[in-house]
Amino acid sequence: MKRFFAGVFWIGVYLVFSLSPLVLVLVGETPPGRSFLVELSVAFGLVGLAMLGLQFALTARFQRVTAPFGIDIILQFHRQISLFAVGLILLHPILIFIDDPSQLALLNPIDAPWRARLGLAGLLALLTLVVLSVWREKLSVDYEVWKMSHAALAVAAIAFSLGHIILVAYYVTLPWQQALWAFMSVGAVVLLIYIRLWKPVRMARRPYQVAEVKEERGDAYTLVLEPSDGKAVDFRPGQFAWIKLWTSPFGIEEHPFSFSSSARDPERPSITVKALGDFTSEMEHVEPGTRVYLDGPYGAFSNERHEAPGFVFITGGVGVTPVMSMLRTLADWDDPRPLLLIYGNPTWEEVIFREEIEDLQERLNLTVVHILEEAPEGWEGEEGFVTPEILEKHLPSGEQRYRREYFVCGPAPMMDAVEDALSEVGIPHRLVHTERFELV
Template sequence: MTSTMGFRHGRSRRMAAPPGSVAAALDSAQLVRRWLAGFAVLLLTPLLVRVMIGGPTWAQLVDLTGLFALSALVGTFVLVSRLRALSRATGITALLSAHRALGVLSAVSVLVHIAVVIAANPRNLALLGWVDAPPRARAAVGASLALAGVIALGVHRAKVRRDYELWRWAHLVLAVAAAMLSALHVLLIDDLVQDPVMQWVLAWLAAALVASLVHRWHGMATRSSEHVVREVRLESDSVCTVVLDPRGAPLQFAPGQFAWLRLSRRGTPDAEEHPFTIASSAESGACEFTVRSTGDFGTMLRRLTPGTPAWIDGPYGSCSVDLLPQPGAGAVMIASGVGITPMMSMLRTLADRRDRRPLLLVRGAREPGELFFRGELAHLATRLDLAVLEVVRRPPPGWTGAAGDVDAPLLQAVLPSAAHRAGVDCFVCGPPTFVERVARDLGDLGVPDHRLHTEQF
């Protein structure tokens, strides 16, 4: 494998836009603005209507803080309802960050709501009890505890998500419980639902919540395409590649996007599924996932036999060379571990299209044994204007590549000039800490925000 610190410059031959690319879609910035406007309406409409209703100041403050908490909670469901247009506009990393931020905002609003209720009348402190509290207060306390559980799972997700299914179920049950108990609390208070306009607003919030759940759970059955296992390749002791052939029409995706994979036909919450980046070429007709084959689901994938059916819900995400409103003169792809998978999909696709734009792949690993796809990358370098730099943190004796971390000095070496940094698209994928550190270093080096595209796993 050739390692180089330089990024080969050259004239990039622009290829025709592939089917489904952003060239045939709305500009991503315009899509983001539309989604932001939609969420502003979701969050602010209940507040504006309540202000229009009027009433004593403390009563308004109590209702406003509660309504904002409820609207933010509904927004968290919308963000993870698998709206493809939304994930394409913002990218999955930004989407999940917004989901967590809205969840925290909802929890903070609940605390403010409780504080305002007590400040309005100190005797309301008794409502926090359980035995003697009225049903409306019990519903509120239950919703608050459920939401606190959701936040706790989010804070400790790195530890809890070792068992992904347990984490997913706990997160889902607590979130739905928080939403249902919050709705019950509003109904039992009864004051708000007496106003005809507020009735429509609350019904609209309920419809948004139900639509999100239906689109998420029932939609995964109607959107999914059936595939069959062609082969399972063992890339290492802990990584395997599952190659799937479609039963019907091939899955249309942009290289670098991801999909949800499950081994059950059912589109119900009990059907175990996991998100994986599609590693194959968008031109191949097949669908490959290169995944860590550890844990229960990973071990199951590793043991699949040819002919086994599987279902794919996708594609999602926006980290792709095909989804750039204004592509640069070339691309720098920076990956760690299985973060190489979206890069492989993009490289394989560009090779199939005979694309000659200059490309640089920087991949980090603890040791050379984690650098799978080395042989294929060497072959791709003969079909593309591609340079590959391998960086190993614990190099063995005789290692001829780079040693250390993918850090700021190395990135400055491969992106030596300001004009260069402004003219190429940088794709970063890997563990969250790796992505955050590399993205920060690239930003400090002057890479513009619209040239930086990240994905975490």
């Protein structure tokens, strides 16, 4: 219940801040000769801009704000709402052109006044940002390059837009209007200081170090971490953290990894990393004693957020890491509830934590169903991918099916297929919790 009210509170804060520019339009005196359409276009533009400013707050990873929802939901909201905000901002010039088509001449940057040039520059920065975000993979833009350009384009879009507003000089002349704009601008600067200075300084004060590196099946390595100051990482099983390795806490490069260890052993948290790209392929070269900076824990993908008489975990490949943390923690609590793990992998040799999962069956009321894409000779288990038929065969029957909470984590195509399959066998969406390893 506390989580529900905290959620409602933060949604309220978001609405107040995003709609606050409307006060300027509604309370301020309308300049003479301005049509309703132009006023409406200004309102859309200002609200869209406020929403863009709030995008920085959404990605600042304030633990109080993210806790009620889970940062994954916040980041998803960040993505979806950005398209809405861009739509509002685009409506600003469109309505002006509908009101007076001669204003289309403002699109020519050579003859246009600076107020229009800045508006156009802001819009172009924004549209470039959207194109790079939506089609990053198709355009083969490296994640780190995308991340830096994303921040730069967002700051540029807001700076150009503010310049545009100042030069247009409507709703910025009265002292109270200037105070409102100053408040919002200072807020943005404070956010930037918090993200770029305060957080790294806090991380620098609490470094961790690699205590052990263990090779796992499936091209994966587990890094066991130790807090240098002996303070435990207070995480819930299934949560993740952003990790900085071989860089200063002020460095730009950081990667998110789920904790794979038991939350009952918070003094020695571990992450398990599968080699998939430049950074993750370097894990075998990590030396014990290497410094690690950690920003977390984050995420709502945890069985501990749900009261249920049993859980079903459906994972593929390295998606097993947050599930492993949940299983290990449940085992450490001697939890007697029935658990089902449906675990897909390309081959039997690549099944990460295969032996330990077998051992966990001794300690937990755990049923494991392995699904292999390429099964070895004599394999009597499931083959192929997770399908509604496989789910129908292994999920609890009758009422019990609807009394479980379902946790799904794996490669994106597998997650899409599993979500569809779960819905096909009648599992309501509210019982299904997912963790996607692709943030963008």
